[in-house]
Amino acid sequence: MQLNREALTRAYRQMKLIREFEERLHEEIQSGEIAGFTHLYCGQEAVAVGVCEHLSVVDKIVSTHRGHGHCLAKGCEVDGMMKEIWGSQEGLCNGKGGSMHIADIDKGMLGANGIVGGGAPIAVGAALSSKIDGPDANGRLAVSIAFSGDGACNQGTTFEAMNLAAVTRAPAIFVFENNHYSEHTGDAYAVGTSRDIASRAEAFGMKVWRADGTDFFAVHDCMREMLEYVRTPGNGPAAVEFDTERFFGHFEGDPQRYRGEGEIDRIRETRDCIRKFRDSVTGAKLLTDADLDRLDAEALDAIENAVQASRSAARPKAENVLDNVYISY
Amino acid sequence: MAKLMYRDAIRNTIFQEMQRDQRVVVLGEDVVGGMGTAGGPEAIGGIWSTSTGFYEAFGPDRVIDTPISESAIMGAAGGLALAGKRPVAEIMFADFIGVSMDQLWNQIAKFRYMFGGKSVCPVVIRMPCGAGYNAAAQHSQMIHQFVTNMPGLKVVMPVTPADACGLLRQAIRDDDPVVFLEHKFLYSMTGEVPDDPDFLVRFGHARLARAGEDVTIVATGMMVGYAETAADDLAQDGIGCDVIDLRTTSPLDEEAIFDSVEVTGRLVVVDEAPPRCSLATDISALVAQKAFASLKAPIEMVTAPHTPVPFARELESAYLPSPAKIAAAARKTLEYR
Numbered sequence: 001m002q003l004n005r006e007a008l009t010r011a012y013r014q015m016k017l018i019r020e021f022e023e024r025l026h027e028e029i030q031s032g033e034i035a036g037f038t039h040l041y042c043g044q045e046a047v048a049v050g051v052c053e054h055l056s057v058v059d060k061i062v063s064t065h066r067g068h069g070h071c072l073a074k075g076c077e078v079d080g081m082m083k084e085i086w087g088s089q090e091g092l093c094n095g096k097g098g099s100m101h102i103a104d105i106d107k108g109m110l111g112a113n114g115i116v117g118g119g120a121p122i123a124v125g126a127a128l129s130s131k132i133d134g135p136d137a138n139g140r141l142a143v144s145i146a147f148s149g150d151g152a153c154n155q156g157t158t159f160e161a162m163n164l165a166a167v168t169r170a171p172a173i174f175v176f177e178n179n180h181y182s183e184h185t186g187d188a189y190a191v192g193t194s195r196d197i198a199s200r201a202e203a204f205g206m207k208v209w210r211a212d213g214t215d216f217f218a219v220h221d222c223m224r225e226m227l228e229y230v231r232t233p234g235n236g237p238a239a240v241e242f243d244t245e246r247f248f249g250h251f252e253g254d255p256q257r258y259r260g261e262g263e264i265d266r267i268r269e270t271r272d273c274i275r276k277f278r279d280s281v282t283g284a285k286l287l288t289d290a291d292l293d294r295l296d297a298e299a300l301d302a303i304e305n306a307v308q309a310s311r312s313a314a315r316p317k318a319e320n321v322l323d324n325v326y327i328s329y
Numbered sequence: 330m331a332k333l334m335y336r337d338a339i340r341n342t343i344f345q346e347m348q349r350d351q352r353v354v355v356l357g358e359d360v361v362g363g364m365g366t367a368g369g370p371e372a373i374g375g376i377w378s379t380s381t382g383f384y385e386a387f388g389p390d391r392v393i394d395t396p397i398s399e400s401a402i403m404g405a406a407g408g409l410a411l412a413g414k415r416p417v418a419e420i421m422f423a424d425f426i427g428v429s430m431d432q433l434w435n436q437i438a439k440f441r442y443m444f445g446g447k448s449v450c451p452v453v454i455r456m457p458c459g460a461g462y463n464a465a466a467q468h469s470q471m472i473h474q475f476v477t478n479m480p481g482l483k484v485v486m487p488v489t490p491a492d493a494c495g496l497l498r499q500a501i502r503d504d505d506p507v508v509f510l511e512h513k514f515l516y517s518m519t520g521e522v523p524d525d526p527d528f529l530v531r532f533g534h535a536r537l538a539r540a541g542e543d544v545t546i547v548a549t550g551m552m553v554g555y556a557e558t559a560a561d562d563l564a565q566d567g568i569g570c571d572v573i574d575l576r577t578t579s580p581l582d583e584e585a586i587f588d589s590v591e592v593t594g595r596l597v598v599v600d601e602a603p604p605r606c607s608l609a610t611d612i613s614a615l616v617a618q619k620a621f622a623s624l625k626a627p628i629e630m631v632t633a634p635h636t637p638v639p640f641a642r643e644l645e646s647a648y649l650p651s652p653a654k655i656a657a658a659a660r661k662t663l664e665y666r
Contacts, residue, residue, distance in 0.1 A: 035463030035642050087463070087641030098465045098640030114467030115428065116397045154396035155428065181366070182397050183358065184373045189365025190396040260367025318647035321634055329604060329635050 003220070008287055009295065011053055011216060015045040015274050016299040017078065018069045022248070024303045025068075025085065029252045033311075035087055038099045041069035043214075043247035046273035047177050048073035050219025051145060054227050058142040060108045060126040062119040066246075067112030070147055071102050074109045082306035088313035095316045096324065116182075117155025120146040120174065124165045127172035127237070140231040141171040148174065151182030153197045154190060162239070166204040169236030173226055174201055176239065177213060179246035184258050201239030213242025214273040217280065245271045330523055336516040338490040339455075340379045342497045343417055345526055347387055353501060354391045354409060355380055357402055357419030357455075361394035370394075376421060377457055377516060403429035403454065407437040407506075410450045415501060423458035423472045423510060437506045438481035449504040453497070459512040459551055459601060460638050463645055469638035471602040473549065476508045477578040477611075483507045483532055484579040488553045490520040492576060495530030502529070512550040533580035541569025544659040545589040547612055548599040549575050552650060556599050559655035570659060578608055586612060587620045594625030595662035599650055604632040626665035629658035 003011070022042040028034055041048065044066075052061065052073035063070040071081055076092060084091030085099045092102055103111035110126060113119045123146030130142040152158050153176055165172040176197045180187045187195045198208040209226055211218040219242060226238045245267045249256045256264075281287045322328045333341070347353045361384040362373020374381035383392045395402050399420055406418040420426055426433065433454065440450045460469040477484045483505055487493040493511070500507040522528075538553055539546075539560040548556040553574040560570035571589040575582060590596050596616055600609035609630040616628060631650045639648055 036640060037462075037464050037468065087643070089641075093640075095641035095644060096466075096637075096639045098463070100465055100467065101640070114465065115425065117428065118467075151397040154398045156398065156400050157428070184362045184366075184376070185359060185394065185396070186363075186365025189394070192396075256368075258363035258366035258368035258372035263367060316639075316641050316643050318643065321636060321639055321644050321647045325636055327635065 005286065007053070008281055009291070011049055011220070012277060012281070012287070012292060013295050013299065014049045014053070014073055015216065015277065016295055017302060018045045018048065018072050019274055020299045020303045021068060021072060021078065021082070024307060026248060026252065028307065034085060036098050038085070038252045039066040039250065040248040040252065041066050043245040043267065043271070043273070044177055044179060045069055046216040046219050046277070047175070047213045047242050047244055050216050051175055051223050053220065054223050055108070055143070055145070057108050060110050060123065060142070060144040061147065062110045062123040062126070062145070063112040063147050064119060064149060064152065065100050065112065065114055065116065066149070067102060068099070071104065071109055071112065075107045076102065076104045076109055078302050078306045079309050082310045083313045086310035086313065087316070088310060089316040089320065090313040094320065094323070117148070117152040117157040120148055120152070120158045120161035121164070124161045124170055124172050127165060127170035128168060130171050131169070135233050139233070141233055143171045143173055143227065143230050145173045145175055148176050149182065150176070150178040150180065150187045150191055150197060153200065154182070159200070162201055162204045162206065162237070165237035166206055169234060171230050172237040173230055174237065174239035176241045177244050178241055179244050181246055181250065181258070183250045184254070186258070196241070198239060198241035206236070207238045209238070209240040211240065211242055213244030214271045214276060216273055216277045330521040332519055333490050333522045334516065335490045335493050335511070335518045335520070336377060336379055338494040338522050339497055339511065340381060342494045343380070343501070344383065344386070346498060346501045347383070347391065349526070350415060352413065352415045353417065354393065354414050355383055355417050355419070356393035356395055356406060358395055358397055358421050360419055361392055364394045375419065379419070379455070399425045399429035400432055403432035404436060406452045406454065407432060407440070407450060410452045411440065411448060415451045417453045417455060417501060420454060420456045422468050423456035424467050424470045426456060426472055434479055438479050441505065442481060450506050451504050452506040453500045453509050454506070455509045455511060457513045458510045459514060460645055460649055461514045461551065463640060463642055465640040466637040469645075471550070473510055473578050474600075474602040474607045477608060481506065482579060483577065484510065485532065485577050486510045486512070486549045487576065488515065488536075488550065488574050490518065491522045492530055492536065494522045495528050496532070496576065499529045499532060503532070510550065514551045530576065532577045533582050534576065535582035535585035536574040536576055537571060537585075538574045539570055539572035541571055542592055543569045544595045544597060544662055545571045545573065545586070545593045546597045546599060546655065546659065547573045547575065547586055549578060549608065550601060552599040552601050555650060555652045556655055558652035559659065562652065562656050563659055568659065568663065583615060583619070586616060587623070590616055590620050591623045594623055595659070596624070597629045597631060597655060597658045597662060599655055600630070600632045601650065602633060603635045604630060605635060607632065626662040629662055631655050631658045
């Protein structure tokens with residue numbers, strides 16, 4: 001289905017926002033202002049946006065340690081996220097969580113996750129809740145998305161979550177983003193089913209899809225079909241494997257000795273989802289270069305403003321350690 | 330003696346034990362690194378650089394790079410041990426023990442007793458632990474408090490490079506499962522390590538890191554260094570402290586604590602874990618029960634609060650015990666009358 005100008009603009013804006021968010025963090029982390037471990041989503045933007053553009057606030061997502069893209073795509077505020085990563089009291093989680101633990105429950109973003117494989121069971125729980133609440137006036141169920149990588153696909157929790165969703169017919173969608181590296185190990189070694197993750201979901205009786213995760217339109221089309229299926233009461237879960245790319249290391253500071261010669265240049269050249277989107281929409285004369293340049297500038301402005309706001313945002317105080325507890329000792 | 334970093338003491342000890350005993354095998358996530366990539370095996374050598382060169386020296390049968398599957402790592406270590414091998418497994422961050430808990434707690438820890446003494450389970454589970462890196466709630470935790478509570482496990486927390494070597498060698502040669510907790514902040518610390526390839530540090534024997542007659546400070550892991558700093562500060566004011574590095578929390582060297590408290594009459598227990606049902610409360614209870622008559626002041630505990638580990642720098646600093654908090658606690662015991 002052809003997307004209208006407004007939808008294309010929104011999708012590009014979101015992808016570009018994620019890209020610039022991550023590229024800027026990559027620079028800022030080297031200055032030492034940002035503490036802790038940061039895992040960047042650069043290269044995978046078409047997946048987060050292609051999935052989340054179909055969702056509404058009643059749909060839930062559960063993310064991973066590489067979660068900034070999912071958070072932004074699901075509607076988390078840029079400033080609140082940046083401030084959280086800066087460890088500010090004004091951050092989305094008051095500086096308690098940081099990069100790996102951003103959550104915004106009101107937006108249906110049930111949390112990034114520091115534990116590989118920690119998210120899928122939680123997503124199934126949210127899907128079961130939707131099943132209990134039942135369909136809306138149009139007969140459609142809210143869905144719950146479990147984002148997982150080629151690392152998490154090897155965890156028992158992920159297998160258990162898929163089976164539980166299958167036997168309970170929970171409206172869950174398992175989105176496997178195969179960026180070909182589980183931390184520092186290749187999927188050629190670690191994913192036993194001949195690198196094919198979707199076949200695992202298939203083995204649980206789920207309907208599965210496979211698509212190029214660097215092609216926004218492929219992701220978006222695929223999700224439309226999946227949601228048509230999963231939102232229908234009684235159908236149960238589905239799964240998809242997106243073939244995608246990770247432009248940076250596992251974490252910021254990773255020397256990436258496992259990469260091949262010129263690998264990053266090559267994937268940035270040939271597998272960049274944003275470049276492909278741009279070529280596609282300008283080629284089809286749906287949007288102009290001028291339209292897209294304007295969106296690029298807006299994204300850069302939004303990130304610059306978020307960084308400046310984060311630098312001057314309130315810092316937590318020692319006594320804030322004991323906030324959000326039910327007993328203090 | 331050679332001057333080594335803590336991480337190198339660990340790496341060298343495992344390497345030597347693998348050379349000495351064919352049954353010793355290593356397994357864990359990225360312990361080789363780069364498997365199935367263009368960069369190839371050993372592109373990483375373990376994210377803590379504690380298994381660099383192992384794959385090249387011993388090959389894939391004895392250096393097992395695993396997918397991200399902590400439950401399988403833990404359980405496979407148990408199975409390797411029951412079948413006669415001596416696995417040294419790495420759980421990349423101690424926090425990930427959560428994923429593998431059944432295999433440790435219900436399986437490995439219980440084999441010897443539950444099977445009527447008919448089995449041994451010589452497993453070493455190495456787990457980097459602790460806060461200080463702003464790594465937030467799921468990459469910063471201490472876990473000694475609950476593994477110490479599990480019958481069947483030995484729990485080791487080396488502080489110096491020499492102890493990392495001697496205690497790890499003891500752990501690998503030990504016939505029981507050993508949880509070996511390496512505080513992440515200690516990896517780059519240096520110290521003299523004996524060259525003797527049979528250098529061992531027996532479990533259950535504490536180390537006296539500082540000697541003094543006024544206050545006893547008991548600590549583990551990174552807290553030992555904090556306690557030493559506090560003791561040095563107090564020494565400026567003429568206050569002498571025994572700083573006891575427990576080395577192992579199971580078995581526990583109770584005598585070293587009682588002997589010291591008998592002299593000082595004052596006890597500060599420092600623990601990086603939350604305060605309740607903890608090592609701090611356990612040692613306090615032991616002293617209150619068995620060395621009550623020695624005490625001249627109430628026992629002080631300096632611990633983390635009862636919260637997850639927070640992310641922001643200011644919050645994590647406030648979360649952790651500090652030399653200043655330890656010194657203040659020691660002074661409080663001296664001010665009591």
